[in-house]
Each structure stands twice: as C-alpha cells, then as structure tokens.
Amino acid sequence: MIFSVAVLVSHLAGAPPLSPYQPEPNELLRARQLMLSRPNECVALTNYFLQRKEVDPAQMINSRQDFDHQELARLYRTREQSLAAWQIQALCQANEGLLLPADASINQAIELARRHHQPEQQATGLLLKAKLSLARQQPEQAQAQLDEAAALLGPEAAAPLYDALQLLQAGTLLHLHRFDEARQAFEQIRRQALQQGDALQQAWANYLLGEYYQWLQQGELALAHYVETLDLLSKRRQYYLKAMAADKAASLYAALGEADKAVQYASLATTEFELLGNPPLLIGSLLNLGRVTRAGNDANLALVYFFNALDLVKLQGDAELMARLHLEIGHAYLLLQSFDEARHYLGLARSAFERSQDIPRQIDTLLQLGRLHLAQQETGLALLQLERAKQLAEQRDDVPRLIEIHHQLAQLFESSGNMSQALVHHKAFHAYFERASRLNRLLTQSLVQGNDLQLQQERELTELRRQGEDLQQDRQRFALLAASLSLIAPLLLYGMIRNHIRSRRLQHDNKELNRLLLLEPRTNLPNWRQLMQRLPQEMAKRQQRSEQWYLNEAEAQPFNDKIYYFLLHVPFMVDLSERVGLEHAAAIQKKLGDYLQGRIHPKARIYDLREGQFIYVISQRQVVDLNQTLSSLERMFTEFPCQFELDRRLAIGIIGHPFLPKAPHALDDMRLGDILYLAMAAALQLAERTGEQAWVELLAVDCQQAAFFNGEIRHCCIQAILKGLVKVNSSHKKQQIDWHALAPEPAAPI
Structure with missing residues (x-):
C-alpha cells in the first residue's frame, strides 16, 4: 500500500x-x-x-x-x-x-x-x-x-x-471536503513551483489537482491534469508518480470510451511500475491493463496480461488477489466463447469469494456465470445465478449492480418468451437507474456550485496555461537558436572555406609528392619505386599471354612476346662526384637524364637504380635484332656530350620475361631480378678481363625445367647454366666467364 x-x-x-x-x-x-x-x-x-x-x-x-x-x-x-x-x-x-x-x-x-x-x-x-x-x-x-x-x-x-x-x-x-480551499492551495503550490523551476513539486501539485477533480466527478479536467503531470516528468526517473498518473489517466480514458488511449496509458503505467520494482503495484497495473485491453475488444492480449499478473500473485500467495484474477480471466474467456475455460476460472473465483465473504465480487462472479449460461442457452442455470446475485445485491442495496442484474434478467425472460417477467425487470432496471442518476445529480450539486461554468473556465485556463508554457519555451528555443546561429554561421563559413583551400593545397602537394617519389632526383628519370609499381602488372600480363601460347597446340613457333630487361652498369656514374665534384656531378647527371629520355625508343622505358645502374625495358616486338639494340644503347652513352673524360664502357645483363615460357609463374619479380643481376655480374667479369664493353644474355632453353629453379635462385641458375638448361649469349667468348666465382659463398665461421 x-x-x-x-x-x-x-x-x-x-x-x-x-x-x-x-x-x-x-x-x-x-x-x-x-x-x-x-x-x-x-x-x-x-x-x-x-x-x-x-x-x-x-x-x-x-x-x-x-x-x-x-x-x-x-x-x-x-x-x-x-x-x-x-x-x-x-x-x-x-x-x-x-x-x-x-x-x-x-x-x-x-x-x-x-x-x-x-x-x-x-x-x-x-x-x-x-x-x-x-x-x-x-x-x-x-x-x-x-x-x-x-x-x-x-x-x-x-x-x-x-x-x-x-x-x-x-x-x-x-x-x-473543503474543496475550494484545497484547489486554491494546489494552484498556489503549482504557481510557486513554476516560478522556482521545481518540476517535481509542480508535477505533484498537478497530480493532486487531478484527484481533486475526480472527487468532483469532473473526469475531463482530472484527465488533463494527469496528462500534464506525465508531460512534466517525461524525462525524469520518477517511476511511482508517473505510474500513478498514467494509471489514473488510463481509467479515465476507459470511462470515456477511448480504448486506444486507455491501453496506451495503462501500458505506460505497467512499464513504470515494473521499473519501480514493487510486485503488488505491478500486479494491480497489469490487472488494469488487462481490463482496458479487454474493453478494447482484444481479449486474447488481455489474457496475456492477466496470466502475467497471476504468475506474480502465485509467488506472493495472495488468495484474494488470485480470486480477482480468476474472475477477470473467466470474463475474458467468456468474451472469446471458450466456455469450458470460462466456467473453470469463474468457478474458482466464486468459491474463493464465498470463503472470504467478499459479497460485491461474489455478485460480479454470479453475473458472469449468468452470462455464461445464457450464451450456452442454459436458461434455468442462468436464472439461478442471476437470482442469487439479485438477492445478495438487495441485501447490500448495491444500486449499480442491481441495475446490471435486472438488465440481464430482462434479457433472459425476453429470450425465453416470458414477456410479463421481462417487463417487471425492465421497470426495476429503470427505477434503479433513475435512483442512481438522482443520487449523482444531488452529489454533484452539493459538491460544485455552477458546475458547467467552472468546468468550462477550468478547461480554458488549463489550455491557455499549456499554450503559454509552450509558447514561452518555443520563444526561448528560437532566441537561443538564432543567437547560436548568428555566432556560429560566420565561423562555420570561414572554417569551410579555409578547409576547402587547405584540402586543395594538400591534394596538390600530395600529387606532387607522389610524382617526385617515383623519380630519381639526380637524373629526373623514373626510379626503382616506379619500376616496382609497374613490374607486377607487366609480369602478370606476360604470364597470361605465355599460358595462352602454351595451351594453343596449333602454334608451333616459339613464344615471341617477351619483355627484355637490360640491366646497364655505367662506370662513370659510380664515382662521378668524387672525380668532378658535387656541382659538376649534379649538372652531368641532370643532363644525362634529359639526354636519355630523348634518345631511347619511343616505346621503351629506362629506370635509374642509382649506384651507376640503369634498367632499360623494351618489348620483344620492338626488337628486330638484339645486337642492333645493344649497339644502339652503347652508342647512346658513347655519344653523350660531356666536357670531362668519362669511362663509358658498359656492362649489360639481359634477360627476357617470361624467363620460363612454359612455366611463367615459377619465377616472381624478386627471383627474376636475381637472374638479371647474375647476368650483369657475368658481363662485369667479361669487361674487367677484356677492358672492353661487354654484355651477357641468359636464356632458358625451351623445355619443362621449372622444378630445377626451386631453392636459392642464384645458385640454381648457375647450376642450370653449367648443365645446359640455361643458354648464355655474350659479346665475348662465354668460356671466359667463371660462373663458380659468381656463386654466393657463405661467411666463414668466426
């Protein structure tokens, strides 16, 4: 309680x-x-x-x-x-x-x-x-x-x-019952709370004003105050007060016949009572929610609420509350025309009310049993239940229940054809109804003077108060929003313009940085980053063409869509700064880069790898004769104009990709690079021994030898050369190359 x-x-x-x-x-x-x-x-x-x-x-x-x-x-x-x-x-x-x-x-x-x-x-x-x-x-x-x-x-x-x-x-x-003084006191409390910004005190005053209007049987005004209470507490964790206001609002909406609103507020009350955590209050709220849901012609959903409440009651062991729930469940089953279940639960409720001497609810149960028997066309049993209910109600002079009993008896006799008895009960029904109406009028007149005028005034005052509060809040929000926008808008505009300019500048700087990262700063030629960026795509393309060539049995000619990679060692670029100084070295390197860009084949590319090494890349389709291409490269460096004496003896390593046309996936870019550097190392060996320009090409023979290249690639490649699996072409006698000297040697243990 x-x-x-x-x-x-x-x-x-x-x-x-x-x-x-x-x-x-x-x-x-x-x-x-x-x-x-x-x-x-x-x-x-x-x-x-x-x-x-x-x-x-x-x-x-x-x-x-x-x-x-x-x-x-x-x-x-x-x-x-x-x-x-x-x-x-x-x-x-x-x-x-x-x-x-x-x-x-x-x-x-x-x-x-x-x-x-x-x-x-x-x-x-x-x-x-x-x-x-x-x-x-x-x-x-x-x-x-x-x-x-x-x-x-x-x-x-x-x-x-x-x-x-x-x-x-x-x-x-x-x-x-000093109603005028009570109303004035509540209004004074509410005004003070509003001035002080105390929403909780204002909500309690509103809630108690709602109870005041319920005392005066002015349901609409009471309802307005309960709803206003909920509005004031919408964002507060005042579970008890919100639940009580919602419960009262649900009952009033149900009395006004607005079933949807009644269910909405009854559901809100149940939620708040559940958050409060008080089982008795939650049971009462579920009971009320079930009633208003059932009144809204959804007896199935009402049964869900009633049975949820019944589970909680069983835990508490409250026999009186359990009997009330049995009555409500029986009533819901009766509306669903599940007569056996209705009879069972109504029988349990009747037995419990008889034991506890709860006469009013015993009358309600007898009324529901009478309706049950009427629905099953058991007129005699229905008459017994209704007569017993009438006897108990007359003992208590319970006018509302007597009205309902006589109404049911009149319907029973009309359905059975006994019009004289039906007329008697109709007269009794109207007599009790008139008596109840007269009592209500007398009570209302004694409680309120000028009820209609006061009701209208209170409605208008409540509506005007709410409109005034809403208008004041809207004005405050608008003023705050306008002031905020007036301060923030220029800042936002400035920030957007500044961010746009900064973003454009950063994008431009980023593009320029990406471009410079792909160029060698000394010669302004593409560097190893650009080579490694393009190499995987280029290799994948040639691997696909090699697979198509290998699978096409109709073609007997050798694979002729390779890409040649020439790794050039340019001696004068290795120690240029030591020989001529930084300033002259920088000018020569810049001039060489521009010169090479203008001299290479239009469909070829050249990359500066630093340390005096360049990679020249050209498709096999653009090479009519390999010796002619090599002569062109040698002539290109020989004819480079320079005021200083330069060592222009090139050492060139050459391979083609795919290196193994019948197994193009056997070698990735790193292993392919190792073979290319091995070819250049052999060319350097020849150049040192002969004192002339030299080149070495490594070319795998046309057979299935991919398994031979598993392991350390440089060692495997030398073994393949020695076994004849890799053909060696060179500018000088290839017997002059000491392949064992080019094999990697492990470090001696310390």
Missing part, C-alpha cells in the same frame, strides 16, 4: 544530514533503496540496524585510534542514524500496509527528536505521522499534526520540508 501523498518518500524518507565523519551505514542505504520496491525487506533491514546499541557521536571520533573508530561504526548507531532508521522503517511499514506498526515507529522518531531538541527532525516525524493519519481516513488528526509541524519549522528550515508541508496541508483540506 503506497499512498497518494508519496512525495514524502522522496523528500523525507532518508536520514537527516549526518556529520562528515559519520557515513550512512550500508543497512540504511539498502533500506532506502528498497522502500518502494520491496518494503518487507526494508523493514527487516531497519529492524536489524536498530538492534545496535546507541552511542554518543563523540566516541566515534578518535584520530589516534582508527581501529576503535571502525569497530564502533560497525557495532553501534548514533542518534542521527537512529532517527533516520525509525523514519525509514515507518515509511516501509506503511508501504507494506502495516499502519499501526508504522505509527509506532514514527512515534519513536518523534520522541527521539523531541528528547534531543531537534525541531526539524521532530517536524519531519509529524509530517510522516500526518501522512499515516490521511491513509487511515483521519483528516482532522492529520490537520492537528501538520499545525504542530508548521510551528516547529523556522525560517532557516530546509526547503523540501516546506514543500512537503504545503502538499500535505492541501491534501488534508481535500480530505476534509
């Missing part, structure tokens, strides 16, 4: 402020967290804590005995902690429905505060005691307690105490 004035839970349920050296014990912290979700555990924790002995706070401070201080904090409680424990226990007992024990607990807190001259804590206890008095329907006693609490609060008292006092005073006026 959690009361409608539960604002005290958030404001007053906790302990009073403790000294910095007195942290709140774990038991009280945990109890405060469980106050709404599991009040029975909260009571157990506070009982356990109150078993400690009370000690003077001065004993808790001893800077020279830390161990004693820790032991005292664990085994004893201070006066402030005792006050907090009694207050928390009172609220937890009240939330569990134990009103008398709750009153005893709060009396302990009040007496403790009075004995130690703590007026604020004494006032806190009196506010809680007034709250309990309202729950027991004793508003006069609550009024006296609130007056005593107000006298204790001085001007320096905490603002939350004043807020709680105002809400409780207004709620007490409502229970005393």
